[in-house]
Amino acid sequence: MTLRVPFVAIVFALLCPLSNEAYGHSFSVKDDIAMVRFSDPSFDPAIVGSEIARPSPHGDYVAIVTTKGLLATDEVESDLTVFRMKELSAFLDGEGTRPQPRIVASIVSYPHREQTISYAPVIKDLRWSPDGKGIYFRGENGSGAYQLYLARADGSGSHALTPADQSVDRFDVVADTVVYKVSMLVDKHRSEIAKINSDAFAATGARIQDVVFPSQLGTLEPEVFAISVLQHTNGRWFARRVPGDPSTEMTYLSALFPFVLSPKGHQLVAPMPVSTIPDTWQRFEPVTGSEYLRLLPGKDAQITNAGETLRPLQYMLIDLDTGKRTPLTDAPNARSLGYPFDNSRVAWTTDEKRVLATNTFLGTHDDNPLERNRPCGVASFDLPSFEPRCLFFEGKDLDRTAFHIEEVSFGSSDDEAIVTLTQRPNRRVTRRYRFFQDSWHLAGEDSAADIGTGSAGLVSPDISDVQISVRQSLNEPPKLWVSSRRTGKAREAWDPNPQLADMSFGEASHYEWEDKSGHHWSGLLVKPVGYQSGQRYPLVVQMYNYVDGEFTTDGLHPTAFAARHLASVGFVVLQVRRQVDTLSEADPEVHLEGYRSAIDSLAAAGMVDRNRVGVVGFSWTCWYAVNAIIKDPQLFKAATIADGLDNSYMQYLMFGAGSESLERQMEQIRQTAPFGHGLKKWVDEAPGFHLDQVQAPVRIEAINPLSVLQEWELYASLRLQNKPVDLIYFPHGTHIHQKPLERLESQQGSVDWFRFWLQGYEDPDPAKAAQYERWRGFAKLRAAAAQSYASPTGTTPAPSLP
Structure with missing residues (x-):
C-alpha cells in the first residue's frame, strides 16, 4: 500500500461523445481495468440521489473518490479528489475556467x-468533519487493514x-x-472447532471450510471486533477501548447496516450478532417462499x-462510557429472514430521548399479534424506557417494484418522522408521520418523479445553488457535471477518462421479449462494433x-462477464435480468425458456446465428446455465460457469452439513432430503446425475479453495466422461473479481473461450500457446465423439482428455 498527497491539481481534457464508428482500437478488457470509475458518489437506482456528490457542511468543497486498476502491479488505485x-459555480456561470480537481489523498x-460491489475502492466511507475542513475515510493498506484517515480539504496533508x-x-x-469498530489482523482467523489436544479437534457440526481450509479463505474469514473511541483534545488524538466483550463477525455485509453515534457522542446504535436464538423468535415470519429461513431455536x-x-443481528444501544449493551427490542433485524429491499437505518433526536430504526421485527407489545410477526418498516423507541411503536408494518411478499425504505430522519420536532421511500427505477416518496395520542399517524406524502432532482445528501439550498453529480448512460461513460437546482443549467465539469474518446464501442440498448409461457423478460443488448x-453474429x-x-x-460484474469486450470482437451479447426465484425446480425450467425465447427472438430478427451461441452462468445463475x-x-455451443451453486447432490453434502440455512434451502428446492425415498427425487432432478447429456465445451472458474469443492462435481464428471472441460483456478480470488490480473484472466479468458468455439479464432499471443494447445485437444475430442455417434456400431473408442 502506498499513500501519497500531491499538491498540484490535475486538469483533464474534454471527452467528445462516443460513437459506434471506430476512432482507434475497440474497447478491451485491459481498457476496462484501466478505466477510472466513480466510487463516491456511486449510482444506485435504488437510492435516490446516489449519483450526487456530498458537499462539505458549509458548502466550500465537494469530495469525490475515483478508482482504477493497475495491471502492472496487480493493484487498484483510489484517489480522493x-x-x-466557488470555482464550479463560476464555471457554470461561464465566468471562470474549467475547475481544477485537487487530489488530497x-x-x-x-x-x-x-x-x-464491482470495482471496489480502497478509499471508503467519506465523512466530512463538522467544520468542513477535513475528510475522514477508511483506506485499505497492503496488509488488508482499513486504517482511519483524516485528509485536509485544502490539500495540506493527510x-x-x-x-x-x-x-x-x-x-x-x-x-x-470518532467511534469505530476495529479488529486486529492477528485475530483475523479464529477457528470455532473445539481443540481436544495438540493433535485432535472435535469437528462435529463444523462447516467443511473450517475443517479442510481453516486458514486459506482469507477473503471470507470472520474477524474479532472491539469498539473504540478517538477523541481530539488539545491538538492530539487519544484512543480508548469501550469496555465489553469483542464480537466475531464477517465484514461482507456490514456496510448494509447502520453504525450511528448519538448527538452528544456517548451512545451508539448498531446491529450486533446474537449468540443464541430465543424460543420466541420462531414466531417471526420469513419472506414468502423462504420458510427455511425461520429462526428455530436448537x-x-x-x-x-x-x-x-x-x-441474525439485533439493534443494540451501546453506552460508550460503560460498555453496557441493551437491545432496542427483543427481536432480530428483518434482513436475516429474507427482507433485503428495505434499507436498515437509524436516526437520533437531538436530546437523545428517541431513536428511529428501520427493517426490524419487534418484541412483545400490544399491537395486533398478526402484524407483530411481520417486520416493522420503521420503529421508534423512547429512551430510557425502550418502549417500541411501529409507524407501519411490512408485508411478507418480496416485490422489487414496490416502494422500499431508503432513509429515515426526524423532522422539525421529536414528534415528526420523515421516511423516504424509493421505487425502482426513479420514483421517490417522502412520508411525514406525527406522534400524537400515544401513536404515530401518517400526516402527509410528497412525491418526486425525477431521480436526478433529488436532494439527498445535498447542502441546503440557502447555502448553495450548485449541485455536483455524476451523469452517465448505457453508452456514455460517467462524467462529473455541475448544475443549478434553480435554473436547471448544466455543464460537464470533469471527464476522468479522456482516453475513451479514441476507442470504439458496441452500442448497448434495452431489449424485451416474452417466452411461450407469457413470462416477460428484459435485458441489455450489446451489438458488435461495426x-x-x-448479418448474423455469434451470440453470448x-x-x-x-x-x-x-x-x-x-x-x-467482472467475473466471467465480458459484454462490451465480446462486442469488440464481433459478438452480440445479451445481459439478461433473471426472474424472481421461487426456490423450486421450476426456477431452472423458467430460465431455460428464457434462454430459448431470447435466442428465438434475436434469430427471428436476423441478428444472430442460433448455431453459434454461448452462455455464461455466474453465482446463482450457474444453476440455470x-x-x-x-x-x-444443442442450445449452447460453449459455456462458462463461474463460482456458483447448481444445487446438486455433492454440493448438498459438502456445504449443507454445518450450514442450516443452505441445507434447508436445497431441501426446499426439491421438497425433500436426498436420503431414503427422497434420494430418487434427487437422482431425477439434481444436475450432477445428468451430466452425461452435456455436449457444450465448459469453462469452469473456481475462486478460492472452497469454490474448487463447489465446482468439482461438475468438473470431475465431465472430465471422467472425456467431455471438453477447462478448470481455471483463482486461489486467492473473490466472488466478484477485484484484482486486475484476476479480472484479466476471468474476462479475457472467457472472451478467448467463446472466440475459439464460436468463431474458430486463436489469439496469436505466444503467452497463450498452452491454452490453445489444451483447447485444440478438446476440439479433437469432440470431433472423435461426433464420429463415434455417427458410426453404425457406435464402437469407436473415445480418446483421453489432454
Whole structure:
C-alpha cells in the first residue's frame, strides 16, 4: 500500500461523445481495468440521489473518490479528489475556467475481502468533519487493514489515525469524537472447532471450510471486533477501548447496516450478532417462499456462527462510557429472514430521548399479534424506557417494484418522522408521520418523479445553488457535471477518462421479449462494433442482472462477464435480468425458456446465428446455465460457469452439513432430503446425475479453495466422461473479481473461450500457446465423439482428455 498527497491539481481534457464508428482500437478488457470509475458518489437506482456528490457542511468543497486498476502491479488505485464549489459555480456561470480537481489523498492496494460491489475502492466511507475542513475515510493498506484517515480539504496533508495492524470496519463522527469498530489482523482467523489436544479437534457440526481450509479463505474469514473511541483534545488524538466483550463477525455485509453515534457522542446504535436464538423468535415470519429461513431455536444453532451471511443481528444501544449493551427490542433485524429491499437505518433526536430504526421485527407489545410477526418498516423507541411503536408494518411478499425504505430522519420536532421511500427505477416518496395520542399517524406524502432532482445528501439550498453529480448512460461513460437546482443549467465539469474518446464501442440498448409461457423478460443488448443489419453474429447470453442507466462494460460484474469486450470482437451479447426465484425446480425450467425465447427472438430478427451461441452462468445463475446445457444440449455451443451453486447432490453434502440455512434451502428446492425415498427425487432432478447429456465445451472458474469443492462435481464428471472441460483456478480470488490480473484472466479468458468455439479464432499471443494447445485437444475430442455417434456400431473408442 502506498499513500501519497500531491499538491498540484490535475486538469483533464474534454471527452467528445462516443460513437459506434471506430476512432482507434475497440474497447478491451485491459481498457476496462484501466478505466477510472466513480466510487463516491456511486449510482444506485435504488437510492435516490446516489449519483450526487456530498458537499462539505458549509458548502466550500465537494469530495469525490475515483478508482482504477493497475495491471502492472496487480493493484487498484483510489484517489480522493476535492473541488472548490466557488470555482464550479463560476464555471457554470461561464465566468471562470474549467475547475481544477485537487487530489488530497491517494491509496494503492487492493480489496482483500469479499465485496458486494464491482470495482471496489480502497478509499471508503467519506465523512466530512463538522467544520468542513477535513475528510475522514477508511483506506485499505497492503496488509488488508482499513486504517482511519483524516485528509485536509485544502490539500495540506493527510494522515492515518489508527495503526497499520488494526482494521476499522465501521465508524461515525460527532464533533471531536470518532467511534469505530476495529479488529486486529492477528485475530483475523479464529477457528470455532473445539481443540481436544495438540493433535485432535472435535469437528462435529463444523462447516467443511473450517475443517479442510481453516486458514486459506482469507477473503471470507470472520474477524474479532472491539469498539473504540478517538477523541481530539488539545491538538492530539487519544484512543480508548469501550469496555465489553469483542464480537466475531464477517465484514461482507456490514456496510448494509447502520453504525450511528448519538448527538452528544456517548451512545451508539448498531446491529450486533446474537449468540443464541430465543424460543420466541420462531414466531417471526420469513419472506414468502423462504420458510427455511425461520429462526428455530436448537436446530438452527449453526445459523449464529460468525461465518453465516444470514446470521441474525439485533439493534443494540451501546453506552460508550460503560460498555453496557441493551437491545432496542427483543427481536432480530428483518434482513436475516429474507427482507433485503428495505434499507436498515437509524436516526437520533437531538436530546437523545428517541431513536428511529428501520427493517426490524419487534418484541412483545400490544399491537395486533398478526402484524407483530411481520417486520416493522420503521420503529421508534423512547429512551430510557425502550418502549417500541411501529409507524407501519411490512408485508411478507418480496416485490422489487414496490416502494422500499431508503432513509429515515426526524423532522422539525421529536414528534415528526420523515421516511423516504424509493421505487425502482426513479420514483421517490417522502412520508411525514406525527406522534400524537400515544401513536404515530401518517400526516402527509410528497412525491418526486425525477431521480436526478433529488436532494439527498445535498447542502441546503440557502447555502448553495450548485449541485455536483455524476451523469452517465448505457453508452456514455460517467462524467462529473455541475448544475443549478434553480435554473436547471448544466455543464460537464470533469471527464476522468479522456482516453475513451479514441476507442470504439458496441452500442448497448434495452431489449424485451416474452417466452411461450407469457413470462416477460428484459435485458441489455450489446451489438458488435461495426454492426451491419442483416448479418448474423455469434451470440453470448449472460444472465444475472443489469443496472439500468449505468454505463455498461462487462454487463454487471467482472467475473466471467465480458459484454462490451465480446462486442469488440464481433459478438452480440445479451445481459439478461433473471426472474424472481421461487426456490423450486421450476426456477431452472423458467430460465431455460428464457434462454430459448431470447435466442428465438434475436434469430427471428436476423441478428444472430442460433448455431453459434454461448452462455455464461455466474453465482446463482450457474444453476440455470448448467440445467440448460443438460436439458437442451444443442442450445449452447460453449459455456462458462463461474463460482456458483447448481444445487446438486455433492454440493448438498459438502456445504449443507454445518450450514442450516443452505441445507434447508436445497431441501426446499426439491421438497425433500436426498436420503431414503427422497434420494430418487434427487437422482431425477439434481444436475450432477445428468451430466452425461452435456455436449457444450465448459469453462469452469473456481475462486478460492472452497469454490474448487463447489465446482468439482461438475468438473470431475465431465472430465471422467472425456467431455471438453477447462478448470481455471483463482486461489486467492473473490466472488466478484477485484484484482486486475484476476479480472484479466476471468474476462479475457472467457472472451478467448467463446472466440475459439464460436468463431474458430486463436489469439496469436505466444503467452497463450498452452491454452490453445489444451483447447485444440478438446476440439479433437469432440470431433472423435461426433464420429463415434455417427458410426453404425457406435464402437469407436473415445480418446483421453489432454
